[in-house]
Amino acid sequence: MASIMGLSNLAGISSGVSFPxxxxxxxxxxxxxxxxxxxxxxxDGIKKVVEPDLSVNVNGLNMPNPFVIGSGPPGTNYKVMKxxxxxxxxxxxxxxxxxxxxxxxxxxxxxxxxxxxVNGSAKGQVIGWQNxxxxxxxxxxxxxxxxxxxxxxxxxxxxIASIMEEYNKAAWEELIDRVEQTGIDAIxxxxxxxxxxxxxKMGAAVGQDCDLLEEVCGWVNAKATVPVWAKMTxxxxxxxxxxxxxxxxxxxxxxxxxxIMSVMGVNLKTLHPEPxxxxxxxxxxxxxKAVHPIALAKxxxxxxxxxxxxxxxxxxxxxxxxxxxxxxxxEFILLGANTVQVxxxxxMYGYDLVSKLCDELKDFMRTHNFxxxxxxxxxxxxxxxxxxxxVRIQQxxxxxxxxxxxxxxxxxxxxxxxxxxxSESMVSN
Ligand SMILES: Cc1cc2nc3c(=O)[nH]c(=O)nc-3n(C[C@H](O)[C@H](O)[C@H](O)COP(=O)(O)O)c2cc1C
Numbered sequence: 001m002a003s004i005m006g007l008s009n010l011a012g013i014s015s016g017v018s019f020p021x022x023x024x025x026x027x028x029x030x031x032x033x034x035x036x037x038x039x040x041x042x043x044d045g046i047k048k049v050v051e052p053d054l055s056v057n058v059n060g061l062n063m064p065n066p067f068v069i070g071s072g073p074p075g076t077n078y079k080v081m082k083x084x085x086x087x088x089x090x091x092x093x094x095x096x097x098x099x100x101x102x103x104x105x106x107x108x109x110x111x112x113x114x115x116x117x118v119n120g121s122a123k124g125q126v127i128g129w130q131n132x133x134x135x136x137x138x139x140x141x142x143x144x145x146x147x148x149x150x151x152x153x154x155x156x157x158x159x160i161a162s163i164m165e166e167y168n169k170a171a172w173e174e175l176i177d178r179v180e181q182t183g184i185d186a187i188x189x190x191x192x193x194x195x196x197x198x199x200x201k202m203g204a205a206v207g208q209d210c211d212l213l214e215e216v217c218g219w220v221n222a223k224a225t226v227p228v229w230a231k232m233t234x235x236x237x238x239x240x241x242x243x244x245x246x247x248x249x250x251x252x253x254x255x256x257x258x259x260i261m262s263v264m265g266v267n268l269k270t271l272h273p274e275p276x277x278x279x280x281x282x283x284x285x286x287x288x289k290a291v292h293p294i295a296l297a298k299x300x301x302x303x304x305x306x307x308x309x310x311x312x313x314x315x316x317x318x319x320x321x322x323x324x325x326x327x328x329x330x331e332f333i334l335l336g337a338n339t340v341q342v343x344x345x346x347x348m349y350g351y352d353l354v355s356k357l358c359d360e361l362k363d364f365m366r367t368h369n370f371x372x373x374x375x376x377x378x379x380x381x382x383x384x385x386x387x388x389x390x391v392r393i394q395q396x397x398x399x400x401x402x403x404x405x406x407x408x409x410x411x412x413x414x415x416x417x418x419x420x421x422x423s424e425s426m427v428s429n
Contacts, residue, residue: 052365053372054358056090058316058338059227059252061158061185063090065361066333066373067354070320070343071096071162071188071231074351076136078146081159085150087351088358090339091158092150096135096190097143098164098202099175104137112264112275114290128290129344130264132195132275132282135164135203144182151183159183162231164190167201167212169219176223186226189251191216191242192233192258194285204233204258210245221250229253229318232298235261239298240305247306253316254302255341257295259285288322288344295321296331303336303381324349326360333373334380 054065068091069075069084075094084092098104110133117124136143150159161179165171179187191207206212207230220228230246232239234257243254263283264274273281299319306315319332320341329340345353370376385393414422 050371052362052370054090054361056338056373059186059314061091061227062156063158063339064088065090065354065358066329066337066339067357068160068318068339068341069093069346070341071190072343072347073133074343074346075162077138077143078149080351081146081150082153083351084346084354085154085157087354089351089354091160091185093160093162093188093341094136094143094147095138096162096164096193097140097175097179098135098166099140099171101137101139104134106134106137107132107277109275109277110284112284114264126348127288128262128264128286129288129347130262130275130284130286131259132277132284134195135190135193140178144178147179147182147184158185160186160188160229162188162190164193164202167206167216172216172219173223176220180224180226184226186229186253187220187224188229188231188255189217189220190231190258191246192231194233194235194259194261195282204235207231207233207242208236210241213242214245214249217246217249217251227252229255229316231258232256232302233258234294234298238301240301243302244305244309247310247315252314253318253338254306255318255320256302257291257298257321259287260291260294262286288348289324290322292322292328292331295319296335299332299337300335300381300384303378304384306336307378307381323357324353326357326362326364329357329361330364330376331380333377336378336381338373338377 056063056066065088067089069081069089071093072095073080074084075081075092081092081094110131112130113126114128114130115122115124116127147159147161150157161182161184163175163179165175176187190203191213193203201212206216213230217230228251230243230251230253232242232246232254236242239256243256246254261283262285263281264286266273267276270276272279275281275284296319298321299317303317306317316338317336318339318341319329319335319337320343322344323329323332323340323342324345332340342353342357365371365376368376
């Protein structure tokens with residue numbers, strides 16, 4: 001166990017020292033200790049298995065497990081957010097709100113799906129999901145009164161407001177003030193919606209421009225009294241740049257990723273692109289299983305940046321993208337995420353998905369004797385290096401194996417009897 005704990009320390013982004021901005025923020029509850037082990041020896045010398053502990057403490061917020069409803073349809077009104085708490089989600093992030101919902105006009109259809117299987121056969125499993133849905137089109141007053149009601153009914157559960165506004169300091173300040181008055185526990189700032197309203201300098205239009213982002217983050221963090229997470233767009237060359245700017249500007253956490261800019265396809269009979277609205281379409285946001293590997297890469301590079309540039313600070317990272325199993329979540333955590341958000345998975349499989357996610361994550365932890373999330377958070381980050389370094393490591397390893405002379409030395413030794421086996425023996429000899 002000692003070596004396992006050593007690995008998690010290598011991630012270097014575990015909680016400890018407070019980030020200056022967080023000192024003015026409200027904190028609730030104590031840090032979760034990582035000291036108890038999954039195996040303990042009782043007085044009679046028999047080893048007993050201790051149930052893995054999924055609880056996390058993130059920026060001072062206590063959650064029963066790391067599974068968070070990602071902003072979107074699963075957090076769109078009181079009824080569904082209540083369902084999420086009742087089913088046991090660790091936290092809920094509501095659908096993004098802005099001051100004037102009347103400016104948000106949605107169209108239908110607004111979703112399109114990509115299925116696995118021959119020519120996207122209608123029976124194939126859904127692996128990709130595109131939406132051209134905007135932020136919440138429900139009146140802000142309605143959303144705020146629902147946040148208030150939820151916090152009154154579930155005072156110990158974590159409710160996070162997702163917000164987005166135009167490039168206007170007073171508007172951001174008013175929105176922050178109004179959402180905070182409902183008693184929400186934290187704010188996620190949507191700097192990342194890929195479609196709609198770029199002309200109003202909203203969403204990804206801010207997240208893709210580091211100067212603009214720094215200015216808006218400055219306004220937000222000067223006003224907010226609860227922890228602030230900045231949600232990143234993957235539609236940018238280097239996602240560590242806006243993540244760095246957000247943390248330097250006082251945000252306590254980074255959430256990544258929002259959807260990936262996409263065109264789902266073109267109907268080969270009608271020649272119209274999908275989703276098709278009166279014959280026309282617009283690029284949308286891609287999510288679900290197919291984006292998981294891309295999200296892992298983005299989270300990995302943000303975690304490396306945080307480990308190197310913001311060590312030992314109470315900052316957090318929330319991994320998002322294509323989570324459907326406890327294993328998907330474990331991967332995000334192994335790459336440094338404190339929490340894991342799920343949006344499309346809930347739309348496809350329902351709110352009770354959380355019990356499967358918890359069971360599968362616990363199974364993973366039991367297999368490795370991990371007692372807490374902190375024990376393995378960031379443990380796999382150390383295995384990433386450059387391609388140049390991979391070449392050097394492999395050449396050295398081959399040299400060492402050749403010294404023991406097993407398998408074929410090189411191509412001239414091939415017998416032609418089982419090329420795959422012979423080629424593998426060259427690598428492993
Ligand atoms: C239909 C739909 C609507 C969404 N609306 C929002 C939103 O209002 N605000 C936001 O920050 N993200 C929104 N998202 C993005 C998700 O929160 C999430 O970042 C993304 O879908 C990737 O995660 P997933 O594969 O678990 O869905 C939306 C996603 C979908 C599919």
